[in-house]
Amino acid sequence: MIGSAFKTVFFKEVMENIRDKRTMMSSVVMGSFLGPIMALGIIFMTVQMGKDKSEKQLELPVINMQFAENFEQFLLSQDVKILSIEKEPETAIKDKDHDVILSIDENFGQAMSAGVPAKVMLYYDASAKGAANISVKRVRALIRAYSSQIGHTRLQLRGVSPSLINAVSIEEHDQATDQSKGAQMMMFLPYFLIMGLFMGSIYLAIDTTAGEKERKSLEPLFLNPVNRVDVLSGKLAATITFGLMTLLLTLIAFKLTLPFYPTKSMGITLSLGIVDMVMMFLVLLPLSLLAGSIQTIIAAFSKSFKEAQTYVNLVIFIPLIPSMLLMFMPVKEKLWMIATPILSQNIIINKMIRGEVIEWGTIGISILGTLIVGLVLAWFAVRLYNKENMLFSD
Amino acid sequence: MIQVEKISKSFGKVQAVKEISLLAEDGKITALLGANGAGKTTSMRMIYALITPETGLVTVDGINSTINPVAARARMGVLPDARGLYLRLTARENIAYFGRLQGMDESTIKSRTNELVERLGMTKFIDRQTDGFSQGQRVKVAIARALVHDPQNILLDEPTNGLDVMSTRAIRTFLKEEKARGKCILFSSHVMQEVSAVCDEITVVDAGTVRAVGSEEHLLEISGQSNLEDAFVSLVTTGEDS
Numbered sequence: 001m002i003g004s005a006f007k008t009v010f011f012k013e014v015m016e017n018i019r020d021k022r023t024m025m026s027s028v029v030m031g032s033f034l035g036p037i038m039a040l041g042i043i044f045m046t047v048q049m050g051k052d053k054s055e056k057q058l059e060l061p062v063i064n065m066q067f068a069e070n071f072e073q074f075l076l077s078q079d080v081k082i083l084s085i086e087k088e089p090e091t092a093i094k095d096k097d098h099d100v101i102l103s104i105d106e107n108f109g110q111a112m113s114a115g116v117p118a119k120v121m122l123y124y125d126a127s128a129k130g131a132a133n134i135s136v137k138r139v140r141a142l143i144r145a146y147s148s149q150i151g152h153t154r155l156q157l158r159g160v161s162p163s164l165i166n167a168v169s170i171e172e173h174d175q176a177t178d179q180s181k182g183a184q185m186m187m188f189l190p191y192f193l194i195m196g197l198f199m200g201s202i203y204l205a206i207d208t209t210a211g212e213k214e215r216k217s218l219e220p221l222f223l224n225p226v227n228r229v230d231v232l233s234g235k236l237a238a239t240i241t242f243g244l245m246t247l248l249l250t251l252i253a254f255k256l257t258l259p260f261y262p263t264k265s266m267g268i269t270l271s272l273g274i275v276d277m278v279m280m281f282l283v284l285l286p287l288s289l290l291a292g293s294i295q296t297i298i299a300a301f302s303k304s305f306k307e308a309q310t311y312v313n314l315v316i317f318i319p320l321i322p323s324m325l326l327m328f329m330p331v332k333e334k335l336w337m338i339a340t341p342i343l344s345q346n347i348i349i350n351k352m353i354r355g356e357v358i359e360w361g362t363i364g365i366s367i368l369g370t371l372i373v374g375l376v377l378a379w380f381a382v383r384l385y386n387k388e389n390m391l392f393s394d
Numbered sequence: 395m396i397q398v399e400k401i402s403k404s405f406g407k408v409q410a411v412k413e414i415s416l417l418a419e420d421g422k423i424t425a426l427l428g429a430n431g432a433g434k435t436t437s438m439r440m441i442y443a444l445i446t447p448e449t450g451l452v453t454v455d456g457i458n459s460t461i462n463p464v465a466a467r468a469r470m471g472v473l474p475d476a477r478g479l480y481l482r483l484t485a486r487e488n489i490a491y492f493g494r495l496q497g498m499d500e501s502t503i504k505s506r507t508n509e510l511v512e513r514l515g516m517t518k519f520i521d522r523q524t525d526g527f528s529q530g531q532r533v534k535v536a537i538a539r540a541l542v543h544d545p546q547n548i549l550l551d552e553p554t555n556g557l558d559v560m561s562t563r564a565i566r567t568f569l570k571e572e573k574a575r576g577k578c579i580l581f582s583s584h585v586m587q588e589v590s591a592v593c594d595e596i597t598v599v600d601a602g603t604v605r606a607v608g609s610e611e612h613l614l615e616i617s618g619q620s621n622l623e624d625a626f627v628s629l630v631t632t633g634e635d636s
Binding site: 004005008009012015016017019020212215216217218219220221222223224225226227388391392 | 442444445446464465467468470472474475476477478479480481482483491492494495496497536539540
């Protein structure tokens with residue numbers, strides 16, 4: 001009898017909510033597909049814009065080009081398109097007409113002849129978004145190249161080896177692999193997965209508690225000769241099922257969008273094998289218990305669907321905190337971090353993405369830590385309706 | 395048979411029910427008559443073991459509902475004040491859900507549902523999702539859902555509240571049939587004609603206490619009035635004075 005009430009409630013809640021297009025669309029489909037598709041869009045645009053700026057012919061507005069004819073020849077030889085400009089350079093930058101404007105000092109020629117540093121002015125906006133900085137970098141590199149070319153000639157004319165000015169030379173050894181560079185791009189993945197998990201269970205957590213109270217069907221339900229803990233357990237199980245369903249769809253959605261990432265032009269490798277997906281699912285599995293229980297507890301205390309929605313939606317921001325922390329400060333993980341729910345899943349999935357080997361002990365501690373917190377919350381959640389004053393909305 | 399002995403309940407400082415006692419016997423329809431806020435719903439909730447009385451005792455067919463609420467509830471079919479249905483389930487699925495929670499097997503649920511469909515006149519809408527049902531259709535489904543397990547004791551909280559004549563008649567007829575089958579029926583109401591039309595025994599409550607008990611004739615006699623409404627008003631005001 002105990003088991004049958006649990007099953008009855010579970011199947012009824014699952015079936016009822018599958019029939020509800022609003023649940024399916026708002027939490028399951030949106031929760032799972034929105035993240036991966038948005039990420040793909042943003043990365044694609046960023047890469048595309050960067051590529052445009054660095055490969056296209058550089059268009060450079062120059063003021064007073066006539067003072068530096070030699071420099072002009074150099075720029076033209078580097079395939080720069082020199083533009084003239086009417087506006088004041090400050091205004092032109094402010095109006096976003098150009099990313100960067102070069103102005104030649106009127107004493108440029110004299111300084112050159114005298115062998116003292118000749119001055120040019122570079123106008124740009126360092127706070128401008130992404131791709132504009134690429135143009136600034138290109139112009140700066142051109143000026144440096146010209147400067148060093150002239151410098152070298154001067155030294156040679158005086159019989160001095162130009163290599164004397166390079167006292168130290170740097171040999172770069174970047175240890176980043178294509179996969180770890182790709183991992184940097186995929187820092188957001190754990191957040192999307194956890195987010196999907198949380199979003200998938202929101203609607204049911206509310207519908208099965210506050211929603212049922214608002215519809216006035218909770219009182220008749222509890223008039224059946226069943227244990228309230230069994231009923232709530234069935235409801236919680238249905239809530240968790242929807243969370244896991246959304247998680248699974250998020251993983252699949254991500255897998256499906258992977259081939260569309262511009263990996264070649266970024267020089268990175270992105271991979272997500274079936275084994276990795278199964279492992280990620282396994283690591284996130286106990287988190288669904290925690291998410292469903294927290295949401296159920298909050299919703300059960302609310303008097304109406306709307307009230308519950310307001311509070312439960314705030315919970316979505318909890319997984320954001322550790323994800324953000326890890327994005328901005330790479331930390332060496334400690335035992336307590338592995339045992340802390342949400343934080344531990346972030347760390348482990350990040351490691352998986354980077355292609356690092358994860359010990360079973362680490363996974364075990366993560367699962368155990370999360371499971372304990374989840375079970376405590378679930379224990380509390382299924383007993384909430386044992387209190388009389390929780391039963392009625394009036 | 396439902397026996398209630400001196401049950402009380404207070405919420406904060408407000409005492410909603412003070413030592414109410416009543417007896418609802420098999421083969422009879424017993425009414426709990428009272429104005430809005432007299433303590434009817436709270437009393438009913440204690441009787442059907444949803445909330446625990448602070449004092450007193452409720453027994454359902456001899457089962458103490460405080461000690462064994464699950465067993466007591468299995469002996470009762472209750473139409474509470476809250477009668478929300480699941481809108482995305484059909485009427486039949488709503489009824490079957492409660493049947494399963496009552497521990498019934500699928501074939502019994504099916505035959506009992508068909509019987510209730512017939513008797514309450516639900517053929518037209520039984521396989522429709524309940525979203526958009528009329529008040530009358532909703533109450534019929536709620537009654538069928540509450541009584542799917544054919545309980546010995548039937549409790550209804552203001553069953554015909556807000557219903558049209560046809561639905562009210564259908565429900566009254568149904569209750570009279572159940573009475574003829576020897577069922578114990580207890581219902582709360584504030585509608586005099588209703589109580590007058592179907593009830594054998596009446597317990598008048600006001601401000602959380604019992605004012606009078608007896609048949610309609612008995613109440614008319616002790617109050618010296620010619621109809622139930624006047625009798626009720628007289629009993630309630632007398633009560634306030636004493």
